[in-house]
Amino acid sequence: MGDDDRKVILLGTVHSMFAIRVRVALAEKGVDYEFREEDLSNRSPLLLKSNPIHKKIPVLIHNGKPVCESLIIVEYIDEVWKDKSPLLPSDPYQRSQARFWADLIDKKVYPSTRKLLVGKGEEYEAGKKEFIEALKLLEEQLGDKPYFGGDQLGFVDVALLAYQCWFQTYETLGNLSIEEHCPNLVAWGKRCMERDTVAKSLADPNDIYELVLSFRNNLGL
Ligand code: GS8
Numbered sequence: 001m002g003d004d005d006r007k008v009i010l011l012g013t014v015h016s017m018f019a020i021r022v023r024v025a026l027a028e029k030g031v032d033y034e035f036r037e038e039d040l041s042n043r044s045p046l047l048l049k050s051n052p053i054h055k056k057i058p059v060l061i062h063n064g065k066p067v068c069e070s071l072i073i074v075e076y077i078d079e080v081w082k083d084k085s086p087l088l089p090s091d092p093y094q095r096s097q098a099r100f101w102a103d104l105i106d107k108k109v110y111p112s113t114r115k116l117l118v119g120k121g122e123e124y125e126a127g128k129k130e131f132i133e134a135l136k137l138l139e140e141q142l143g144d145k146p147y148f149g150g151d152q153l154g155f156v157d158v159a160l161l162a163y164q165c166w167f168q169t170y171e172t173l174g175n176l177s178i179e180e181h182c183p184n185l186v187a188w189g190k191r192c193m194e195r196d197t198v199a200k201s202l203a204d205p206n207d208i209y210e211l212v213l214s215f216r217n218n219l220g221l
Pocket residue numbers: 016017018040055056057058068069070071
């Protein structure tokens with residue numbers, strides 16, 4: 001085995017919400033890793049070799065073997081480094097519910113944000129509406145708990161936290177206030193940001209806004 005085979009390597013980009021999930025999970029577990037920033041307009045041979053089907057980031061490379069898809073990677077991390085900060089509940093039913101809500105974030109939040117950020121006219125309006133509807137479902141699920149995981153930060157928290165640093169951009173471009181609709185969710189985000197593991201893993205919201213503006217500019221929006 002070479003040095004790279006023993007290391008934990010994360011292929012990602014600083015602003016990718018999917019890579020942020022993995023960063024938060026690794027930080028919660030206290031795992032040392034090497035972060036390799038990918039240029040998605042010129043993907044590295046290692047990324048193409050490690051994720052030949054989707055060719056997307058994030059990819060976690062552990063003991064020389066790649067794991068793809070952010071939620072699958074977070075589950076993998078939870079299973080491998082199981083002695084510290086469990087993310088999924090031990091009860092099978094509770095575990096199924098955590099997976100359900102994390103999956104809902106991918107199925108409902110992500111598509112609505114795409115429409116909100118780059119959609120025009122009706123598509124943009126639908127994106128705004130669907131975004132708030134999805135967040136309200138999550139607000140209800142969170143209820144008065146400190147975290148989706150209950151008293152401890154868990155799998156659903158990690159899945160949604162990745163969006164925390166994007167919220168400012170959605171609010172500005174969507175001309176909306178998340179707090180107006182989902183006050184518990186905003187308080188949850190602030191609570192999570194008090195954790196070093198989270199604060200050091202998230203991207204700067206202002207950088208994200210600039211990035212999105214230049215992306216929209218390139219699209220002629
Ligand atoms: C999504 C990864 C993804 O879209 C996951 O890991 O959960 N379901 C996957 N990655 C993006 C960057 S983040 O916006 C990506 O790699 N895009 C490049 C492309 O679409 O070709």
